[in-house]
Amino acid sequence: NAGVTQTPKFQVLKTGQSMTLQCAQDMNHNSMYWYRQDPGMGLRLIYYSASEGTTDKGEVPNGYNVSRLNKREFSLRLESAAPSQTSVYFCASRGGTENTEAFFGQGTRLTVV
Amino acid sequence: AQSVTQLGSHVSVSEGALVLLRCNYSSSVPPYLFWYVQYPNQGLQLLLKYTTGATLVKGINGFEAEFKKSETSFHLTKPSAHMSDAAEYFCAVSDPTGKLIFGQGTTLQVKP
Numbered sequence: 001n002a003g004v005t006q007t008p009k010f011q012v013l014k015t016g017q018s019m020t021l022q023c024a025q026d027m028n029h030n031s032m033y034w035y036r037q038d039p040g041m042g043l044r045l046i047y048y049s050a051s052e053g054t055t056d057k058g059e060v061p062n063g064y065n066v067s068r069l070n071k072r073e074f075s076l077r078l079e080s081a082a083p084s085q086t087s088v089y090f091c092a093s094r095g096g097t098e099n100t101e102a103f104f105g106q107g108t109r110l111t112v113v
Numbered sequence: 114a115q116s117v118t119q120l121g122s123h124v125s126v127s128e129g130a131l132v133l134l135r136c137n138y139s140s141s142v143p144p145y146l147f148w149y150v151q152y153p154n155q156g157l158q159l160l161l162k163y164t165t166g167a168t169l170v171k172g173i174n175g176f177e178a179e180f181k182k183s184e185t186s187f188h189l190t191k192p193s194a195h196m197s198d199a200a201e202y203f204c205a206v207s208d209p210t211g212k213l214i215f216g217q218g219t220t221l222q223v224k225p
Contacts, residue, residue, distance in 0.1 A: 004156075031211055040122060042203060042217040043157075050211040058212065090156060098207040099145045099164035104156035 002026050006091050006105035013081045013112045021076040021108050023091030031094050032074035033102065034058075034066060036087040043090065049074055081112045115140045115206045119216035127224050132176075132191040134219050136204030139185065145207035146187045148178055151218075152200045160202075163187060174198070199223045 007022045025032065030051045035043040035058075045058030047066040055066050063085060065077045074093075078085060088109050094102040120135040138144055145164050149157040161172025168180040174197075178189045187204060204216040 033213065035215075040217065042119075043215040045212060045214065048212060056210075092157075092213070094213070098209060098211070099162070101147065101159045101162055102157075102213055104158070106156045107154075 004091055004093055004103050004105040006089075006108050008108060009106065011108060011110050013078075013110065015082060015112060017081050018077065018079050019081065020078075021089055021091075021110075022073070023075065023105060024073045025091075025093040025103070026072065027093060027095075027103065028071070029093035029095050029103075030071070032068065033092040033094075034064075034074070034076045035090045035092065036060065036085075037090060037107075038087050046076065046089075081110075083112045086110060086112045115144065115208045115212075115214055117146075117204045117206050117214060117216040119202075119204050119219050121219055122217065123220045123222065125222040125224060126194045128196055129193050132189070132194045132198065132221065134189040134202050134204075134221065136178075136187045136189065136216060137185050138187060138204075138206050140206060142209060146178075146180065147205040147207070147213075148172065148176070148187075148189050149203045149205060149215075150200050151203065157203065160189070194221075194223045196223050196225065 004025045033048040034046040049055045049068040052071045091105045092102040094100045116139045147162045148160040163180045171177045
């Protein structure tokens with residue numbers, strides 16, 4: 001039972017490069033989320049998907065795009081990476097109703113130089 | 114819009130002492146509230162949640178939290194801290210649109 005799987009675990013990019021962070025869950029959850037974690041800022045929501053085929057902006061969407069490929073997978077793309085996007089990125093999923101818990105991946109540590 | 118505020122970015126206690134981590138929420142509707150813990154270099158895992166019903170919620174590892182509507186608070190407590198409790202703790206509120214909004218986090222240090 002893998003839960004939420006993120007790839008890669010670590011990545012170093014040069015400014016201006018692009019990349020896609022992958023996330024997959026095997027719990028048949030409707031909702032999926034992308035967060036970034038920065039010291040002193042907690043977790044800030046980038047994008048979320050309440051169900052397959054829908055995506056919505058969170059608190060800090062600028063510079064990112066997402067794709068809900070199917071019910072299992074939710075990817076996050078950086079089209080032109082900037083040093084300000086250096087962060088730890090977490091994917092999460094949950095059943096879809098407000099009172100259910102979210103399950104988190106192990107995170108991707110991204111450094112943009 | 115829903116939001117949470119965690120008072121104190123760092124809390125330090127001695128082993129065996131009471132742990133109190135503070136969380137206040139803002140919500141226009143009855144809230145669903147969560148506490149998560151993050152150990153170093155790991156993802157987040159659920160400690161406990163409040164949905165409806167009993168206002169004192171018990172979680173894993175001896176933690177509990179009390180929902181106080183009059184104070185808009187959901188503080189996390191543990192009677193006796195253990196070295197293994199050292200971690201970062203996050204309070205979160207669930208938004209009716211499906212968002213899960215987190216506070217800034219509190220780092221708990223446990224001294225021997």
